[in-house]
Amino acid sequence: MPGEFEYIAWLRARTPAHSRVRLGPGDDCAALEPPARELLVTTDMLMDGTDFILSEVGARRVGRKAMAANLSDIAAMAGVPTAATVSLALPNSHGADLARELFLGLRDVADAFNVPIVGGDTNSWAGSLVVSVTALGEATVRGPVRRGGARPGDxxxxxxxxxxxxxxxxxxxxxxxxxxxxxxxxxxxxxxxxxxxxxxxxxxxxxxxxxxxxxxxxxxxxxxxxxxxxxxxxxxxxxxxxxxxxxxxxxxxxxxxxxxxxxxxxxxxxxxxxxxxxxxxxxxxxxxxxxxxxxxxxxxxxx
Amino acid sequence: MPGEFEYIAWLRARTPAHSRVRLGPGDDCAALEPPARELLVTTDMLMDGTDFILSEVGARRVGRKAMAANLSDIAAMAGVPTAATVSLALPNSHGADLARELFLGLRDVADAFNVPIVGGDTNSWAGSLVVSVTALGEATVRGPVRRGGARPGDxxxxxxxxxxxxxxxxxxxxxxxxxxxxxxxxxxxxxxxxxxxxxxxxxxxxxxxxxxxxxxxxxxxxxxxxxxxxxxxxxxxxxxxxxxxxxxxxxxxxxxxxxxxxxxxxxxxxxxxxxxxxxxxxxxxxxxxxxxxxxxxxxxxxx
Missing domain, CATH: 3.90.650.10 (PurM-like C-terminal domain)
Known part of the structure; x- marks a missing residue:
C-alpha cells in the first residue's frame, strides 16, 4: 500500500505529474483514471540467485530487469503500459542504498515508457532480495493480441x-x-x-x-x-x-x-x-x- | 504472467466464470473489462518469519492473510474489489502441497468477495516463502475515500x-x-x-x-x-x-x-x-x- 512505501516521497519528487493518476501515495490504494478499453494486468517476481545475482550485477540493473520484464508482457499483448506497483523484500544486510539503486533502475525503464509507479510495499527481512512488480496496461482500439489466433499458412x-x-x-x-x-x-x-x-x-x-x-x-x-x-x-x-x-x-x-x-x-x-x-x-x-x-x-x- | 502460473489450470477449474475477465491464463497478461469509475490498485508482500511463521500457522492461513490484507486496503477506500494477481517464491524444501494450500487460502478469501485471481507468477527458490498479492478495485459512485478529508469536529x-x-x-x-x-x-x-x-x-x-x-x-x-x-x-x-x-x-x-x-x-x-x-x-x-x-x-x- 502506498502509505507504507518508504521511498515514495523521494520517488514522488522525481516522478513527473501524471494525468492518469488521480490519487497518489498517502492513501491505502492508488486511484487511476479508468482505462477506455480492456485493462491488462501482469505480474513478475524476480529473486536473487534465480533471476539475477545481486552481488555481480548491482541493484540498478535488477530494478531495470524487474520493470522491463513486466512491460514486455504488456508489449506481448500490443498494449499500452499505464502504471506499475512494486513490492520489495530487502535483505537486512544491505542499507538504504540498495532500495535507492533498485528504484533508480525501476524508474529508468518506467520513465522511458511514461509509466508511473503508483504504489508498493517496501519490507526488509533476513532473506535475499525479492522484487515483485505488477504492471497495468490498456489495450489499443484494435484489442489485445492473444496467443491463440495463429492459423496454418501464417x-x-x-x-x-x-x-x-x-x-x-x-x-x-x-x-x-x-x-x-x-x-x-x-x-x-x-x-x-x-x-x-x-x-x-x-x-x-x-x-x-x-x-x-x-x-x-x-x-x-x-x-x-x-x-x-x-x-x-x-x-x-x-x-x-x-x-x-x-x-x-x-x-x-x-x-x-x-x-x-x-x-x-x-x-x-x-x-x-x-x-x-x-x-x-x-x-x-x-x-x-x-x-x-x-x-x-x-x-x-x-x- | 498467467502463462507461467503453474497451478492456474487447477485453479481455473475451481473458479467460477467471471464476467469481468475477458481473457484469462494462457496469455501474457490477463485482460479485464475496464472499470466504470476510478481504478484502485494496492499491493502487499508477506514474508515468512516477518508476517507469519509458516511452520506454526500453515500455508492455508498464510494464503488467507495475503489476500485479506490486500482486500482490506480496497475496503479502506470504500471500493469494490474486482481482481487480484498472486506472485509466489516457494521454498525448494517444500513440495507442491505448499502451493496448493496457499492457493486454497487465497481462494477462501477471494471467493468470499467474488474476486477472480487473474494471473500470477509461481517460482521456487532456496529462500523462505514470499507471497505478493496485488488487488484491483473500483470506486463506487461516491468516489474513493481518502485519508485527508477529516475536519476538526468530526x-x-x-x-x-x-x-x-x-x-x-x-x-x-x-x-x-x-x-x-x-x-x-x-x-x-x-x-x-x-x-x-x-x-x-x-x-x-x-x-x-x-x-x-x-x-x-x-x-x-x-x-x-x-x-x-x-x-x-x-x-x-x-x-x-x-x-x-x-x-x-x-x-x-x-x-x-x-x-x-x-x-x-x-x-x-x-x-x-x-x-x-x-x-x-x-x-x-x-x-x-x-x-x-x-x-x-x-x-x-x-x-
Missing part, C-alpha cells in the same frame, strides 16, 4: 536477434512496447508472445493455444553476437542458443501472408525478421530444405 | 474491537469490504484507513493527511478478548494493546456529527463504535475527563 516473425542473453541482455533489454504498437497499427497481429522461455518454447505456446504447428527456417532465425560468443565454449551451435536460451524479450508473432508481405516491404524497424510459417501440426526446423522435429526446449538432434 | 468511529491480533486475528480476519460499502452508502465518509499499524498510528496518518488532530475516548475504544488475554502477561493494559498492537484490519474513519448521530441511531452493524472526535491539533487520549498526549506508537505514559 508467416512467423521475430522482432530481433536471439540467444546468449545470459551474457547481459537479460538485464539490459528494452521491452518491445513501441515496436508492438507500431506492428499492431500496420497489420493484423494474429498471435504474439514475448520470448522469455526461448523461441522454441514460446512458439510452441502459440502453437498449443492456436492448435496449429510451425516450421522455423533455420537460416532465417537472427542470431546475436552473444549467442556466437557462448557457442565457442558451450558445445552448442549459435542457432541452438537462439532457439533455446530464453530471456530474449523479443516478440514472436504471426500474420497472414498478405500482411507478412506488407511487413517485409515496409520494414517498420530494421531488426524485424521473417523466420518461418505456421503449418497444421508439429514443431519443425528446416535447414537446407530438410525438415526435422524441433523440441520446445530448443533441442535439435542433428545440430 | 466524529471518529472504528468498525470493531482492537488489540491482541497476534493471537490469531492477524491471520483470520475478514476484510471490512462489505461494512465499508454499507457505511459509504449511508453517510459521507470524510477520511478512512484500515488499521494495520495500530489505532494510534493509523489515526495519526489520518490526522497528518487531514492536517488536524484527534482525541480518543479511552473508555469507548472497543477491546478484544485477545488484548485482555495478552495483558495478563505483557505488562501492558488491554487499552494499550488496542491502541498499539496493529494488524486489526478494522476500519477507522471520520464523519460529520450529523452523520455520526445517524450512524449511532441506525447502527448498520453491531461492532461499530464511536471512539473520539477530531480537534485542531495533536493526538490525545481522554480518560475520566483527563486529556493526555498519545504517541502514534500507542504509548501512553500514565497507563
Amino acid at each position: 508467416w512467423i516473425f521475430v522482432s530481433g536477434p536471439l540467444g546468449g542473453s545470459i551474457l547481459g541482455h537479460h538485464l539490459d533489454f528494452t521491452p518491445r512496447v513501441a515496436e508492438a504498437l507500431q506492428l499492431h497499427e500496420l497489420v493484423e497481429l494474429r498471435a504474439m508472445c514475448d520470448i522469455s522461455d526461448g523461441l522454441s518454447a514460446d512458439l510452441n505456446h502459440i502453437c498449443e493455444e492456436s492448435r496449429c504447428g510451425a516450421v522455423l527456417d533455420g537460416d532465417a532465425v537472427p542470431i546475436t553476437d552473444a549467442a556466437r560468443e557462448l557457442s565457442r565454449t558451450s558445445g552448442r551451435t549459435p542457432l541452438q542458443h537462439a532457439l533455446g536460451d530464453g530471456e530474449d524479450f523479443e516478440l514472436v508473432f504471426t500474420v497472414s501472408p498478405e500482411d507478412g508481405t506488407k511487413l517485409l516491404a515496409r520494414r517498420p524497424f530494421p531488426s524485424l525478421a521473417k523466420i518461418g510459417e505456421c503449418v497444421e501440426t508439429g514443431l519443425w526446423l528446416e535447414i537446407n530444405g530438410t525438415r526435422q522435429p524441433l523440441a520446445p526446449t530448443g533441442w535439435v538432434h542433428s545440430l | 466524529w471518529i468511529f472504528v468498525s470493531g474491537p482492537l488489540g491482541g491480533s497476534i493471537l490469531g486475528h492477524h491471520l483470520d480476519f475478514t476484510p471490512r469490504v462489505a461494512e465499508a460499502l454499507q457505511l459509504h452508502e449511508l453517510v459521507e465518509l470524510r477520511a478512512m484507513c484500515d488499521i494495520s499499524d495500530g489505532l494510534s498510528a493509523d489515526l495519526n496518518h489520518i490526522c497528518e493527511e487531514s492536517r488536524c488532530g484527534a482525541v480518543l475516548d479511552g473508555d469507548a475504544v472497543p477491546i478484544t478478548d485477545a488484548a485482555r488475554e495478552l495483558s495478563r502477561t505483557s505488562g501492558r493494559t488491554p487499552l494499550q494493546h488496542a491502541l498499539g498492537d496493529g494488524e486489526d484490519f478494522e476500519l477507522v474513519f471520520t464523519v460529520s456529527p450529523e452523520d455520526g448521530t445517524k450512524l449511532l441511531a441506525r447502527r448498520p452493524f453491531p461492532s461499530l463504535a464511536k471512539i473520539g472526535e477530531c480537534v485542531e491539533t495533536g493526538l490525545w487520549l481522554e480518560i475520566n475527563g483527563t486529556r493526555q498526549p498519545l504517541a502514534p506508537t500507542g504509548w501512553v505514559h500514565s497507563l
Whole structure:
C-alpha cells in the first residue's frame, strides 16, 4: 500500500505529474483514471540467485530487469503500459542504498515508457532480495493480441536477434512496447508472445493455444553476437542458443501472408525478421530444405 | 504472467466464470473489462518469519492473510474489489502441497468477495516463502475515500474491537469490504484507513493527511478478548494493546456529527463504535475527563 512505501516521497519528487493518476501515495490504494478499453494486468517476481545475482550485477540493473520484464508482457499483448506497483523484500544486510539503486533502475525503464509507479510495499527481512512488480496496461482500439489466433499458412516473425542473453541482455533489454504498437497499427497481429522461455518454447505456446504447428527456417532465425560468443565454449551451435536460451524479450508473432508481405516491404524497424510459417501440426526446423522435429526446449538432434 | 502460473489450470477449474475477465491464463497478461469509475490498485508482500511463521500457522492461513490484507486496503477506500494477481517464491524444501494450500487460502478469501485471481507468477527458490498479492478495485459512485478529508469536529468511529491480533486475528480476519460499502452508502465518509499499524498510528496518518488532530475516548475504544488475554502477561493494559498492537484490519474513519448521530441511531452493524472526535491539533487520549498526549506508537505514559 502506498502509505507504507518508504521511498515514495523521494520517488514522488522525481516522478513527473501524471494525468492518469488521480490519487497518489498517502492513501491505502492508488486511484487511476479508468482505462477506455480492456485493462491488462501482469505480474513478475524476480529473486536473487534465480533471476539475477545481486552481488555481480548491482541493484540498478535488477530494478531495470524487474520493470522491463513486466512491460514486455504488456508489449506481448500490443498494449499500452499505464502504471506499475512494486513490492520489495530487502535483505537486512544491505542499507538504504540498495532500495535507492533498485528504484533508480525501476524508474529508468518506467520513465522511458511514461509509466508511473503508483504504489508498493517496501519490507526488509533476513532473506535475499525479492522484487515483485505488477504492471497495468490498456489495450489499443484494435484489442489485445492473444496467443491463440495463429492459423496454418501464417508467416512467423521475430522482432530481433536471439540467444546468449545470459551474457547481459537479460538485464539490459528494452521491452518491445513501441515496436508492438507500431506492428499492431500496420497489420493484423494474429498471435504474439514475448520470448522469455526461448523461441522454441514460446512458439510452441502459440502453437498449443492456436492448435496449429510451425516450421522455423533455420537460416532465417537472427542470431546475436552473444549467442556466437557462448557457442565457442558451450558445445552448442549459435542457432541452438537462439532457439533455446530464453530471456530474449523479443516478440514472436504471426500474420497472414498478405500482411507478412506488407511487413517485409515496409520494414517498420530494421531488426524485424521473417523466420518461418505456421503449418497444421508439429514443431519443425528446416535447414537446407530438410525438415526435422524441433523440441520446445530448443533441442535439435542433428545440430 | 498467467502463462507461467503453474497451478492456474487447477485453479481455473475451481473458479467460477467471471464476467469481468475477458481473457484469462494462457496469455501474457490477463485482460479485464475496464472499470466504470476510478481504478484502485494496492499491493502487499508477506514474508515468512516477518508476517507469519509458516511452520506454526500453515500455508492455508498464510494464503488467507495475503489476500485479506490486500482486500482490506480496497475496503479502506470504500471500493469494490474486482481482481487480484498472486506472485509466489516457494521454498525448494517444500513440495507442491505448499502451493496448493496457499492457493486454497487465497481462494477462501477471494471467493468470499467474488474476486477472480487473474494471473500470477509461481517460482521456487532456496529462500523462505514470499507471497505478493496485488488487488484491483473500483470506486463506487461516491468516489474513493481518502485519508485527508477529516475536519476538526468530526466524529471518529472504528468498525470493531482492537488489540491482541497476534493471537490469531492477524491471520483470520475478514476484510471490512462489505461494512465499508454499507457505511459509504449511508453517510459521507470524510477520511478512512484500515488499521494495520495500530489505532494510534493509523489515526495519526489520518490526522497528518487531514492536517488536524484527534482525541480518543479511552473508555469507548472497543477491546478484544485477545488484548485482555495478552495483558495478563505483557505488562501492558488491554487499552494499550488496542491502541498499539496493529494488524486489526478494522476500519477507522471520520464523519460529520450529523452523520455520526445517524450512524449511532441506525447502527448498520453491531461492532461499530464511536471512539473520539477530531480537534485542531495533536493526538490525545481522554480518560475520566483527563486529556493526555498519545504517541502514534500507542504509548501512553500514565497507563
